[in-house]
Amino acid sequence: MLNIMRKQAGSWIIKVLLFAIVVVFIFWGVGSFNSRRGTTVANVNGEIITHDEYREAHRQLRERYRRAYGDSLNDEMLKSLQLDEQALDQLVNRTLMLQEAKRLNIQVADQTIDDAIFKIPAFQTNGVFNEDRAKQLLAQNRMSTADFRNSFRQDLILNKLQAMIVGGIVATEAEAKEWYGWYNAEVDLTFMHFPAARYKDIAVSDEKMAEHFKSNENEYRTEPQVKVRYLFFDPAAYKDRVAVGQEQIDAYYYSHPDEFKTEKTVEARHVLLKLDEDADPQIVAEKKQKAMEIYKMAAEGKPFAELAKQYSEGPTRDQGGYLGEFKKETMVKPFADKAFGMQAGEISEPVRTRFGWHIIKVEKVNEAHTRSLEEAAKTIREKLINEKARELAMQKAEEVYDATLIEGVDLADIAQSHKVPLRTTDFFKPQGLKTNDIGNPKLFADTAFGLEKMTISDIQDFGNGFYLLQVVDRIEATVPPLESVKDRVKQDVIEMLRDERAKADAEAFLAELKKGKSMAEADKPDDVQLMQTGFFKRTGAIPKIGYDPAISQAAFELGPEKKLPDEVFKGPQGWYVIQFKERKPPAAEGFDKEKTGISKQLTEQKKQTALQQWLSDLKARGQIQINHDLIR
Incomplete structure (x- = not known):
């Protein structure tokens, strides 16, 4: 367990994983769906998961992350979140767990459901359950009272099941202390840096350039280009169809009190x-x-x-x-x-x-200040109009997308029959279009380059609305003649030879150290100086070197018995030879301050690991069929 924590130490994504992996199905979770129509995405022990359910789960995940991260939800984060896999995995996990709960005869009494619903803050006015407000909120989220109650019953059943599986798991004080010592230990290094830029006298022959070009042709390929036509479903175009009443504004204000508090x-x-x-x-x-x-x-x-x-x-x-x-x-x-x-x-x-x-x-x-309902009303109205307009734009996009599922259909025909303007781009490269008309040009390009010619994409959200894309033409990447990229090849060969010389000098220096010489005694170029990092922790930047996980990991594997690593290390500006100088354990009194937080983190990690293992075993025993062609 500690090894798992070590591998994930210092990574921002661990917080996202805590959110995504732990199967606690809250009020606005995946929920249950009345509709059993649509193409089958998965069959879990004979129980069907439809494409409608998958698409709704995907939409909810996307909206949840969009609201949580706002403008900081960039291309890299979207890719790392793997929403396609998350949405399907949540649905499969939920289905498996409900099946297991049924087998174990886990039930929740009606009174327990009522009590839990009455305690939902969003349904309360001045701390008291308000039935009218509850109905309003459910209507805003396109959910009937019966559907919500059934979904909430399932959530409570799953919470009981989860408590049975991981409820007794806790991290011990010894585990917390071990983690504290590992995470907060510090090490000091002496090191020698051999920068590649110091090697100036590099001659490059035509033969060397030709050899390098032939061995690395793919690095000099021209970039592919595509031409795309697309449909854009702009939420702004639907605002005039949205009416927001005072009751909706009141309901939002009282169910989101923290939004109107200024610290x-x-x-x-x-x-x-x-x-x-x-x-x-x-x-x-x-x-x-x-x-x-x-x-x-x-x-x-x-x-x-x-x-x-x-x-x-x-x-x-x-x-x-x-x-x-x-x-x-x-x-x-x-x-x-x-x-x-x-x-x-x-x-x-x-x-x-x-x-x-x-x-x-x-x-x-x-x-600190809390805005009054009157002060916040305009902001709330705009927010509700924008959210509803997005829903209407998404509904229109779904309507048009469903029409594209017919084999052989063309986007131009779909655009005409559904009265949606068809737009066409010029040819563009993977870096994306230079335009302000598309919410996220880079993500638009990534999507386009992932499509086969004449294939229509699934619905895409690029920030300012929803899109359907179709690649209508493609120019493939090609390898140009050497003469047209000769200057670039020459510079690349120079950089390669500089790097090779820096590495060779670093390796020769390390070899002398291994023979018993000190860093001060070993032969080295006159302009290369001995340096010392000072103490640093394993998850932070290394003083005078920068953030380098490979050097950091090697540094903490060294000690008084083994002061030198087995190899030299490549950095962004050259090569490094490191030597252990001193290790410093964390202050013992610091553990008492951090013990509670560490224990909580480790307990959560142990619970996640146990739950994931239990789910993996459940999947291994089950009969699960996935229609991968329908997954985005």
Whole structure:
């Protein structure tokens, strides 16, 4: 289990995995669907999953991530989320788990369902269940009361089943302590960097260029191009069909209270006198004395911005120490506690954080505020209109998409019969179109280049609306003659030879170290200097080297018994030879502060692993057939 956590340490995606893997089916989850029509996407032990269900699950996932990440949901994230697989996997997992719950005769009483529904905050007014509001919200989400109740019953059954499977799993204190020690350990290296750029005298013959070109033809291929016609379903075109009443605005306001709360913020400047966390007490005292002198000058009326420009050692020095407006949680605790307890115009005495001593001046305090219904009504109306317009645009896109499923149909004919304007691009490369008319030109291009000629895509969401694409022409990539790319080939050969020489020198240097010479004694070029990283953790950037997982992993595998790695390491600017200098375990007292959070994280990870293993076993025993042709 610890090995799994180690592999995922430091990765942002672990939070997404926690969300996607754990099968807790909440109110707005996949749900159940009355409709059993449509083409079969999967057969799970004789139970059918239709294309309608798959498409709805996919839509809900896409909308959930879009709302969660907003504009930061880029192409790379969309690909890494693998929505196609997630949607199908959720449906298969849900079906399997409901079948298993039925076999185990797990049931939920009607009164339990009622009690749970009454406690849903979105259905409450002033903390009390409001039936009218519940019906409104269900109607807005195209769900009948009966469908919702059945879906919610299934959710509660699945929660009971999940509790049976993983309810007793907890991480031990020993596991938490092991994780803390592994994750927070630090290492210090000495290293030698052999930059490729230092090798200037590189001669390249025509024969070498021809040889390199022949061996690497694919690197010089021209880029493919495609020409696409497409249909665009613009939500803005449907806004005039949407009517939003006051009751809907009221319901949204009271069911989304956090959206209308503005946290307290502070606008401030500071003077920072830097200190290491473990600085010598004498140095700490000296810095504090200097900070007090600066504080006294500020308190006597000397312009704070001028003091910051003169004395601050922080990155905002040139801006007069100006930090801008910030929330409390964005600053380290001692700084935030002090700043948020001050009034506008007030100047603090020195405050110690892990960065050093700060003198803070609060420029402005913006108190927490909750917008009234009247203040928020216009924003809510626009939001509801936009959401409903997106739904209508999606419905139209689905209607047209269903018509494209007929074999041999052409997008131009579909556009004409459904009265949707047909648009056609010029030829473009994989980098995408240079246009503002498409919400995400790069994702548009990625989709187009994934289609066969004359194939019509599934519905695509490129941010500003929904699209159907058809590639009508394609220019394939070709290998050009050497003469047309000769300059590029020559430069590539020079870079390759520089890199080879840098690697050879690094390997020769490492070989001398392995014979017993120190880094200072071993032969090396005059302009290559011995350097030291200082202590760093395994998941962060390496001082003076940068973020390099391979070097970091190797560094933490070294120790007093084995100070040298087996090989040299390639970085973005050349090659590195590293040598272990010292390892530093984390402070023991830090574990007590982090124990609760670590234990919770490890427990969740153990539960995920157990649940995934249980689901894998369930799938292995089941009869599951997937129609891959219908998966996007």
